[in-house]
Amino acid sequence: MTINRKRYYPLVIGWCLVAFVLAAYAQQGTTPVTYQLVQNINYRPDVADDDYIRERCVLDIYYPEQAKDFPTVVWFHGGGLTGGEKFIPEELQEKGIAVVAVNYRFSPKVKNPAYIDDAAAAIAWVFQHIGEYGGDPGKIFATGHSAGGYLAAMVGLDKSWLQRYGVDADQLAGIIDFSGHAITHMTIRAERGIKDTQPIVDEYAPLYHVRSDAPPLVLVSGDRELEMLGRYEESAYFYRMMKVAGHQQVYLYELDGFDHGAMAAPGFHILLHHVNELTKK
Template identity: 65%
Template sequence: MKKKIILIALFLGAVSLVFSQKKRITYKLIENLSYTDVYEGEKDDYMNERCKLDIYYPENQKDFATVVWFHGGGLTGGEKSIPNDLKNKGNAVVAVNYRLHPKVKNPVYIEDAAASVVWVFRNIEKYGGNNTKIFVAGHSAGGYLASMVGLDKSYLAKYGIDANSIAGLIPFSGHTITHMTVRKENGVGNKQPVVDKFAPLFHVRADAPPLVLITGDREIEMLGRYEENAYMYRMMKVVGHEETSLYEMPGFDHGTMTWPASHIMQKHIKQILKSKQN
């Protein structure tokens, strides 16, 4: 009887060890990969300096999803980094640098964002990822870029990619009106709203990828950021887009909302991927 108990215990221990080994995911970080090869023609020094990305991916997994992440900074500053809240989730994260005002002007930073997404579509399978599971996200100015690339189909179409191939758009506290820096370049103050072709709101459409809008608390967010996202939510619904969600993070301001927002993003990634399987 004792021998049987010992054998059962050993068997269960072995099964548990195998199971834990299968579940253990290891990640690799590769930094400063250039995406300038997407662009044709000559590259200047500033393009070569800024048009780079980092990729953090589960090196012992296959068929994983990828989040393309654009940093904030008002289109005038900021640096790529892999947010800690997005690590160890089973996904790849691609953190992107793009050229900045005043060295460049609109729409160069949108074009850079699009080029980096094209690079991911073309290359993620080399790292084990699945290019039908690419999500585009970012915070503040990065959220604006994510929305522009995913809603204005022209930026990706020039490279032969349908923006609807993006699995989901998840902007954190992004402008849905024309970005304040774009307005500044045109002599418009940051408190004067504009909706033109450089506003995600201009490109509302029923056939867009799933859209998850997340902001901080409306009372402490930046310059009515919740309200413009709420209007974006309503107009997407009006045009017939069924997969738009809106979240407000009570008690969190523009800068601190990224932590709770990252959990909402992960939930939606899982839901969207599950719906693709059905």
């Protein structure tokens, strides 16, 4: 199901969530499921070499203890690549999936591409270790909001980042990008002295790496009249160019009435829907 310029209303989202929860409950039956949270795991192999890496390059993993072969959502927080903190979204808790919340380094303390490399290292860690917690390495999704969505899209589209860690980006079950830049990120432009109203598309833009053989791509944007700068239009062009390149599984949603920050809450319902659909046997 491909959706172009889709207006997604809260009532529809609510019914989708009810259906998803009922289906998950039916699958679980009466067996109780408990969830475990393990915090502040260092994910970089060079963690001993740098105090800032030890501080920032950590992740939390939240997972269902009794389950096996569950999907995993790797969640990158927003904050413009200059701030923010990892968290397990409430909307993704107790949904039969694992959530890996990732911290990464910030500009200006580091410069591009350090934070992109952090995102790749974190995703690679999940591929290498999720089986130890019961998860299926074939069901890993790169996701995030704003700067986090940008990182997920960059690492998922430009295969060179994960190749550094021995992982093929096409092993991702999907990329779910909440209102992330499709052009080169504004903080990367600021590091070069370029204002945030000057769009650039270079090798640090997800748009630069559109390809037909990428993992399924889900783009979720807030209301075009309420979003930050031209974020909806970036997402719409990203969607169109992926289609032009021949990609068969790209989806675009616009959340009416929600601005850049508020769109994440209803966006989680879309995320759960696609995780469920893309991991069906």
